[in-house]
Amino acid sequence: EVQLVESGGGLVQPGGSLRLSCAASGFSFSDHYMDWVRQTPGKGLEWVGRTRNKANSYSTEYAASVKGRFTISRDDSKKSMYLQMNSLKTEDTALYYCARSGSYAPFDCWGRGTLVTVSS
């Protein structure tokens, strides 16, 4: 069974840092692009960023709203992806999902999400 499990969410003060993890199982993790998508409580979905696979040099892309503050990485040996979030703002408060994707491909598998709350 294909499964994605996020962890690492919690309460952090504005300006603080947090690292989220996404553990994958049930598929060939190294072949896939992986993304982070967030959802503000009661609001819509916002793509955060992605890491491509080894064949595409593990290159990354970020939404303008997080570029320069967030960093996505992956460890294929551990079938895991990470989101390092620095200089957090109150508007980063959201449920963070990891999702599987590909080149010009949709998000065909999602985790259950991990909640990040940025508040003083």
Added chain:
Amino acid sequence: DIQMTQSPSTLSASVGDRVTITCRASQTISNNLAWYQQKPGKAPKLLIYKTSTLESGVPSRFSGSGSGTEFTLTISSLQPDDFATYYCQQCDSYSLTFGGGTKVEIK
């Protein structure tokens, strides 16, 4: 970034109704358009990709169409399990974007 505009934002319908949701892109996106269904407390679920290709296991009452900048999701006969929020998403550019969502409510 490519902006995705969905309409309507809320739709009230009855079981058995034919329902259509529209998604407009701010620029041409080829056929790289996907639709998702989300229920409260759950992650989004992929319904349709490449504008009109049904994801495995998705009922055939769901269909997608469109090209260029205008796309539609149609539910041919609304079922009780279909009351949810639907999102379109373009995967045509390096910066991916979603529509604002359409909540399908019971009339």
